[in-house]
Amino acid sequence: MRIEVVNPNTSREMTAAIGRASQAIAGPGVDVRATCPAMGPASIESHYDEALSVPGLLAEIAAGRADGYVIACFGDPGLDAARELADGPVVGIAEAAMRTAALLGRGFSVVTTLERTCGRAWDLAHRYGMAGFCRGVSACDVPVLEVEAAVDAVVAACRSAVAADRSDVVVLGCAGMTEQRPEIERAVGVPVVDGVQAAVLQVESLLRLGLRTSAAGEFAAPPPKPYSGVLAPFGVRRELAASVRKTPG
Template sequence: MIIQIVNPNTSAAMTAKLAAVARQVAAPGTEGRVRGSASGPESIESAFDEALALPGLLLAVAQGEREGAHGHVIACFGDPGLAAARELARGPVLGIAEAAMHAATLVAPTFSVVTTLERTVASAQRLVAHYGFERQCRRVRATGIPVLALEHAASDAALYARISAECERALAEDGSGAIVLGCAGMADLCQRLSDTLRVPVIDGVSVAIKLVEALVGAGLATSKRGDYAAPESKAVSGAMAAFVPPPALAHALA
């Protein structure tokens, strides 16, 4: 089984971190292929960043399809381009926010999200509502740490302490039973935080990889009826022409 994990930003350090997670959690017989975006911002922390990241993300999904990927993981907590990626893919495509929130409700009655900058809280709250977890999600909390700074969070005691303290406040003040980490850059902190806090701490990257494995193993693929049907072939002009799937791929998806 081949699962492609797409880093929709251009940070090489983030891509390397995702590769380490994939090696750790993938089952024997599963190849976790990690692909960083070839274009776009080095981190995604705003709607503008997300818009710039989408062409590179979709190009990566299309490339994975040509290389025979059985499923994909979009490794950004904003789940950017998820519906469009599902149109491009035959196998399942999971965003790490959706996967993490589902997992949280399976192991605890309530959860809090601990994320990066304050400006990302509103977008995470919209995802909570979109996925139908408003009753289970007690609060989305910001640590004030930029995405790129998380590269050092495992080794920087002060950064780790800020994240851990926000998780502790979530448990004490929100009454939550689990913590969802609101950034792929926090993936390497998951086990350490869980051991310290003694509650489930959920990294969406790991969970999404395992869920894609399960879906593919159960013989499930993305429906090509309705919203996730393959994109129709049409003329696209200018810079975006490079991101249209070739006719052979579009025909295979139809």
């Protein structure tokens, strides 16, 4: 079983950390590899960054190197498009983290990086039906590429969120926090959920159950058509559209 964890930004250091955390949690016989695109933003901290991260992310998915995929950015960029494209399940870390947290208490707080990304987290909580469990979204105000070394700031933000929101669980709102999860949990004193590891195990579970994204409706393979300009390589070939997710397994 092969699972590819795609970090949609181009930071190789962050991708390596995501890979270590992913491999540490995977079950026996599961080959987990973390990758990042050759093109895209160095970090994802705005709607603009998120939009321009999607082509590189989809190029990684289209390569078809794995049985299932994780999108390792808390905005879950390109998730719907990736599900159309992939021949196997695709899970975003925000959805995985929120659904996992809802199993652990009456309510959770999301602690993300920059304040400007809080609205996106709320959007996803509503989209995934998790708004009733989400008691608050707050930021530690540390940039994405600096968050791995800023554990004290993340811990302080988590403690503040638990007290202000009266939450039972904390959701870490950035893939760059993944290796710090145990330390943060010890310091905060409530369950702390990292979406990277949660998503890896959810993809693994879906694969072991023999389940994949349904092709019966909007997540069927995209219709074939040419694309122009710099997006010409992303045009969907007829043979690809005919082959994606037509057989179980």
